[in-house]
Amino acid sequence: MKVSFKTYYKAKTSFWNTISTEWNAIKSDKAVISTFILMTVVILIAYTYIYSNQVVEEVPVAVINQDGSKMSRDYINMLDATEGLKTVSNYTDVQAAKVAYYSKDIMGIVIIPKNFEKNIRSGKQTTITTFSDAANMIFYKKVLGDVTTINGYFSAGIVIKKQMALGKTIDEAQQNYTPIKAISTSLFNSSAGYANYLIPMLTALLVQLVLLMGIGILSGSRQEYISTHTNFPRLLHPGGTIPILLAKACLYTAIFMVVIPIQVGIVYTLFSIPVRSSLLTIYLFLVPYVFSTVFLGISISSFFKRREEAIVFLVLISVPSLMLSGLSFPVEGFSEFYKGLAKLIPSTPGINGFVRLTQMKASFFEVLNEWNHLWILSLIYFVLASISLKRRAFKESQMMKSQD
Amino acid sequence: MKPSVQIAKREIAQLFSSKTTFIFAILLPFVSILFFNTLLSDGVARNxxxxxxxxxxxxxxxxxxxxxxxxxxxxxxxxxxxxxxxxxxxxxxxxxxxxxxxxxxxxxxxxxxxxxxxxxxxxxxxxxxxxxxxxxxxxxxxxxxxxxxxxxxxxxxxxxxxxxxxQPLTTNNHVLSNPFTNYSYYLNTGFLAMFFQLFVILTTTYCFGTDLKYNKGNKLLSIANGNLWSIIVGKVLPYTLWFMLVGVIMLISMYVWQDFPFHGSKIGVLVGLLLLIIANQSFALLIIALTNSFREALTIASGFAAVSLSFSGITFPIFGMPKFMQWVSQIFPFTHFFELLLDQSQRGFPMYYSLKSLAILIVLCIVPLTLGWFKLKRLFIKGKFKHHI
Known part of the structure; x- marks a missing residue:
């Protein structure tokens, strides 16, 4: 009983000491502070500003009108009226349009053939030719998508008018034309806006990036000054790593509980990105995310002999982590190896959970899988982090002894 | 050119004696080439x-x-x-x-x-x-x-x-540049080139930063007889050549080992690649000149290289950004290289239309170094950064 109380007391002291040591280290290290502020606020605002227009509008396409009839002009007007396209019709032939395409004045070409109106009136099929540039998928989708939609409408209009000329009502004609009507409802991000899509992902990714960088920088300077074991004296005792690691994780969780509302409050409001969950749920989800990332950071920080190395390395893993999260390119396209690798990175469940909570109206129970996943990662990295810290403290104390 | 050869020799010796620089400059570029080439190898999302x-x-x-x-x-x-x-x-x-x-x-x-x-x-x-x-x-x-x-x-x-x-009206769609609408063609070209320039700018910042952090600026200046130009040439040129090789391997990984379409001028792309490397090195020197510590220089350099991905228009076209951001995007060498690479590979434009990108890249090679020249000189005379940490 006495022993256990003593252990508890020592652990408690060590816990609070670690919190104050770590907090002071963060406070007095300009590098860590500036990384925190730069990454969490400045980068987020800059990125959101880049995507703040949300969608690409009025993509210029060349229309080469070889027909010059009224119907062809109607068709061009319909194309021009779409949100996505802007028609430029002062090109007389493909050659002229091609030159404009080379100088990036236009992103696609639409050709209306000769006898367009005549053929349609006499019941012959007519073909619109399009050229769209798939080197940039966003332009490609806009050009092709809008032209296809307008063609569909135009065809339907002609057929329905013909049917009505035969004495059918407009309803009958419509029913005849499309026996099965496909109704699509887009959920969550109805305008398919890029900021709505990317910024929540980035917010969650930044949690991991900032934590890993901060921990890497701090641990790098402790390596440079050989001060790990003096900063955390309980490290060398049996079980001594537990209160230290828990204290660090709790401290960083507390920091993010302040940072996240600032990010969401300022950036999301400023650029009107929706938030569809309560702060409490986000906090609850954040705990294992921060825990697992902190432990991962401590596990890998032994590799950094200098504080600068942490910065370089962690910038490098940010883009791959985002890709592996499977939200930008669907996971279904990855090989088993990368699916497995993705599961080891806290940001994979972290980003998925955060985006589903804030954007897809998921309740906390619907992100429980990710939450559990994060706790499992926390456990794994906790063990690795203890081993890594212990080894370092041991090495340092040996080094000090041999110097004496 | 004698002192710069001496500095280059010292630089290469340092490269092989420091584990970190070796990993960043030699190992990781290949890891990134392997990663992106295999990650999206299917290129099309199915099922x-x-x-x-x-x-x-x-x-x-x-x-x-x-x-x-x-x-x-x-x-x-x-x-x-x-x-x-x-x-x-x-x-x-x-x-x-x-x-x-x-x-x-x-x-x-x-x-x-x-x-x-x-x-x-x-x-x-x-x-x-x-x-x-x-x-x-x-x-x-x-x-x-x-x-x-x-x-x-x-x-x-x-x-x-x-x-x-x-269906009285049909369409005949011609898909230019990327006929299979393969996402790998689209994303990998950007990611690989972005990571490549990230390595260039980080390695350059790193190799100058380590010397200036540990107060070796004076020593270098004395080897170079006080000539800043020979220090820069001696330290930077080995990496310029090395990254040219890495860059060529990166291009080969896409256009030869994989089946990315390439219809344009190979020479144009190679010249662009060389200019991209030099422009990034030039920016790295400017960043070194303007910052107060090694750590700060690295943070800014890595930030600069990382955001260049978004500014290049691969995730969201420059055309759709707010006007101010459209101007900012022009500062990044990567924006122009990426445009040149797409125009000359997938799009297969005549070289004439890529001359503008090349010209801007040349400007971006010269301007940053010129801006930072005097501060850099003062920094080397002082021998170290203002702050150690």
């Missing part, structure tokens, strides 16, 4: 899971389901009992879309009434949601057209005429 609620349970509804199933983009993975369960699957992230076939679907269809099929898709995931939406519309459109044509045939109209009657 996206969807859920279907079949409230009709008729032969036609089963036919619709099997047609959806046979579309390459979709895979019917769940049959929830009601809409609530189905929407839950979307929120759980298990499916990208939920399709509902209403009751009396077959009965109404046979009566000649118009019937609806409802598709709810997750548009928060732009790529996957968009693919699901497109595939759904295509499948249902085809089925619907089939029924329409069948009806006309029953009235004695030939199939061909029925098709024309149904």
């Amino acid at each position: 996206l899971p969807i859920a279907i609620i079949d409230l009709d349970h008729s032969s036609i509804s089963r036919n619709v389901i099997s047609q959806l199933e046979s579309s390459p983009e979709l895979e019917v993975s769940y049959f929830p009992l009601n809409e609530q369960k189905g929407e839950e699957l979307i929120r759980l992230g298990k499916v990208y879309g939920l399709i509902t076939i209403p009751q009396d679907f077959e009965v109404n269809l046979k009566k000649g009434k118009q019937v609806n099929i409802i598709n709810q898709y997750n548009s928060d995931l732009i790529l996957a949601g968009g693919l699901e939406y497109k595939a759904f519309r295509k499948v249902i459109g085809t089925i619907s057209a089939g029924i329409n044509i069948e009806k006309q045939r029953k009235q004695g109209i030939s199939t061909q005429q029925a098709i024309v009657n149904f």
